[in-house]
Amino acid sequence: MPLALLALAVGAFGIGTTEFVMMGLLPDVADDLGISIPSAGHLVSAYAIGVVVGAPLLAAVTARMARRRVLIGLMVLFVVGNALSAFAPDHHLLLAARFLSGLPHGAFFGVGAVVATGMVTADRKARAVSLMFLGLTIANIVGVPAATFVGQQFGWRATFLGVSVIGLAAIVSLVLLLPRDSGHDAAATGLRGELAALRSLPVWLALGTTVAGFGALFSAYSYITPMLTDSAGYADSSVTLLLALFGVGATIGNLLGGRLADRSMRGTLFGGLLSLVAVLALFPLMMAAAWSAPLAVVLLGTAAFTTSSPLLLMVMEKASSAPSLASSANQAAFNLANAGGAWIGGLALAAGHGTTSPALAGAALAILGLAVATVAYGVDRRRATPPAGRVVATHTPVTDKTPADRSAP
Template sequence: MPIAILALALGTFGIGTTEFVIMGMLPIVGADLGVDVPTAGQYVSSYAMGVVVGAPLLTALTVRLARRWTLVGLLVLFTLGNLLSALAPTHEVLLATRFLTGLPHGAFFGVGVLVAASLVAPSRRGRAMATVVLGLTIANVVGVPGGTFIAQQLGWRWTFAAIALVGVVATIAVAAFAPRGERDTTTTGSLRAELAAFARPQVLLTLAVVIFGLGGLFASYSYVAPMLTDVSGLAESSVPWVLVLVGVGMTAGSYLGGRMSDRSTLATLAGGLVLVIAVLLALTVLLDSPVAAVVLLVLLGFGSLALGPAIQMRIVEQAGGAPTMVSAGVQSAFNIANSIGAWLGGAVIAAGAGLRAPNLVGAALAVVGLVILGVSGFLEIRERRTTTAQAEPVPAAA
């Protein structure tokens, strides 16, 4: 595996840590800044909206630049956002800094997976993309529980400071090892062509699968800490260790998802969504059992992250020669899912439905995602049949 891909994975490790660690720190941050848990859930949503805005905007601004320096600049902005979060004095300021930190997220993933894919043979592109995404899943094994532990022991501000340090190291690594060539000549480099890729029906359907399918994950996982402590009965000190196990599940899901995606993206997506739906329904019923809750959360992480490489491969396949913006668009869709899921999960809690309810909301969102995937698959099969029929020679008249 080229060392440049590992440098990119270090960047996604930092990004994944700052995105997900807030979910394990919501009660701590909320108590320190004087807001309740549903209100603290806005830190999840504000980061997500930063990604939604930043992915198309920063990708459009950098589409003609050398990818190496684009990646470095994005990591510098990410590092600055975490430093400012560590210093945020109020709830409102932290909302703003979380938004700022989210801005480079989508563009970094979008460019990073394309750089990784360009460094390996076509038959290994799924695994190369999965390795970049693996930084995100390792963040859930090491970064998120580690950051939660730091927050419990030293305070949440030290967590963001530690993530900023990871950002500095990742910036240096990417600057040193990313390909030094200019912009990838296998793509158009045209902003018009990049934007036109969004008009392709399969691109839009894949993005919709991300929004609803992964919205199911975030409706539940955004409130994992209060669910484990208030319903499952686990001690607050146990939460980081549960997050470690969930991260292991995510890592395994991302790895196997990459291998399966090299065979069939549709089958990988369908299998992952079915698993997510089943797990969320089971969590609704079994959340009061600590053992069952932990096992099911690990399976939720496995099924959800198995979708990542398949989504990236499918969106790039459908984008033709203009994959940069749609690849970044996956991260926008991912974080729309994050924002919608966290908001709906918090809304049902605030309405008095209890901490089990976000799991039902998540299952419903994932069902919608599965239906949309079915439509996408149907259209693809019909298109293949039409293409095959048109390619068949017409029998000569007798």
Template sequence: MPVGLIALALGGFGIGLTEFVIMGLLPEVAADFRVTEASAGWFISGYALAVVVGALGLTAAVSRFRRKPVLAMLLVLFIAGNLLSAVAPDYWAMMAGRVVAALAHGAFFGIGAVVAAGMVPATKKAAAIAMMFTGLTAANVLGVPLGTLLGQAAGWRSTFWAITGIGVLALAGILALVPKAGNDDTASGGLRGELRAFRSGQVWLSILVTILGYGGMFGAFTYIAFTLTEVSGFAASTVPWLLIVFGVGLFIGNTLGGRAADRDVDRTLLAVLSVLVVVLVVFALSAGNQVLTVGSLLLLGGFGFATVPGLQMRVMKYAAKAPTLASGANIGAFNVGNALGAWLGGVTITAGLGYTSPIWAGAAITLLGLAVMAGAAARAKATARRVPAPDMTAASAAVASPTAASPSGLETEAAGSGQAETADVGPVSVR
């Protein structure tokens, strides 16, 4: 894999750490600013909302600029937000720092996925995207526990100073290691060209699968601490260690899911979502057994995150001529899925259905996502049968010179996968 992917992964590590480490530091932050923990919780909610805004609005705003400088600018924004959080004198300054850092989140992963895919041959694009998201999984496995320990030992501000330093290192890596050729080009046709990608019904279906497939996993995970302590009977002190098991599953699933998606995106997503439904059902039925619960946590993380490279790759494939904004929109969709799963899980608990009810709700959401994915795959296969075989001579030339073919180098792959979806056939065409 190109060394530039390490810089992208480091940026992903810092951003993932910023998003999740605050959960372990909320008591200290709330006490320092003299607010309730509920008020401090808005540092999490406000961040998530700003991610969606940045994934769409900021990505659209920078679509006409070269991608490598845009990634560098986003990391400067990320550094500034965490620096503001580290020195924040009051609650609202801290909130401003969280929002500023979050604005870079969605755009960085959206644009970074396009850049990562452009660094490698067509057969390794999903694996390259998975490599970038490895930083996010590492943030969950290692960064959050270590960041929480640092914050508890040296004050919560020390954690944000450390994240600021990680951002500086990632910025230096982007500038030094991410190549210019074929990756820092501008989006095709600017914002208007990027918006044209949303005429594809497959792009919208891919985004919907992201919301439902990822939302199901996150809905089960949001209230997992209550399930582990109240149903499985684990002591509260063991929950952080059990979450590391979940994080290990994330890491494995992300890696293997990327490799499988490179072979066949749709088949991989159908298989992984099917198994994820089964895992959630088994988890809900066996949550009272501690041994089975540990195994379920590992599998939940593994199959839940195995969808991520494929989901990101699929939306980019069907928006191949203008993937940047669609890629950013899909990052926003992951966060919409987070919110949907967490909300529905909370509804089931409030209704008195017990602490396994969010897992059942997650299984239902994932099953719905599987149904949408099955329909999307069937439509794509039907479209591919109607599309003439591509000119292999032209395709070979495109692979040899990805910059000339498209900004992301993805057109050749999409040509054989129903890329006719992006033809100008009206506002939205699902075939």
């Protein structure tokens, strides 16, 4: 695999760290700025909104630019956003800085996926994408726990300064390792042309599968801490280590999904979603015992992230005239899944169905994702099959002679 994929992975590591670390620092930020924890929780939402807004917008407006320059520029914006977060004097400016930090997130993964797949042969595209996302999954194992520890020991502002340094390392890596011929979209026709590429039912079905499939993940994962403490009986001090197991599972699933998707993209997607349904359906049982709860966390990450590479490649394939925009839109869909899944899981809890009920709600969402993926498969087959009675032209001329006759004068 090209060494340039390492540069993309470093950027993904920084993005993954800053996205999830705020959740562990909310009490520290709230105390320092004199606000409530629910108000501090808006900082998580501000970042997610930045991702949803920035993903398609930045990918579309930079479509005519060289991708190498776009990726470097996006990481510069990432560094600026995190540095401003570190020095924000009040809650309102920190909200703005977090929104700014989220803007380059989706576009970086979107453009990065196009660059990654462009550096390898067709039979290794999914693996290339999975190696870029390796930085994101490793961030959940190493980056987030380390950044949380730094924030708790030296103040939350030190965490965002540290993330800015990771961003600078990513910029250096991109400058040194990314080929200079990482060009622009040949088919790009400006913002209107880029958006026109999304006027396709298969594209929206692929994005819908992402929302439902990863909504299933976040319905359960958003409430994994009370499941581990109230249901499995773990102490609060053990949760951080147990959450790192999710990152281990996500890393396994990401690498496994990349390898399998190069053999069968659709088969890997269906297999991953079916596995996710099974894991979430068994979650209440597995969370009832201390020995099986960690296994449940690992399996959740593995099943969910097995689908990440095939989903991204499917969206890019369906919007082939604007792959950067399509893959960026997939990142926006991922963040919508984050918010929507957490909301649906919360409804299950609020209805009094028990601590593990968000997992069962997630299983229902995964079944919905399977249904959408099945519809998408049917649409693809129908479009690929010519209508009855339609004559399909071939390159072989049709004559009224048999092969033996053709040799006659």
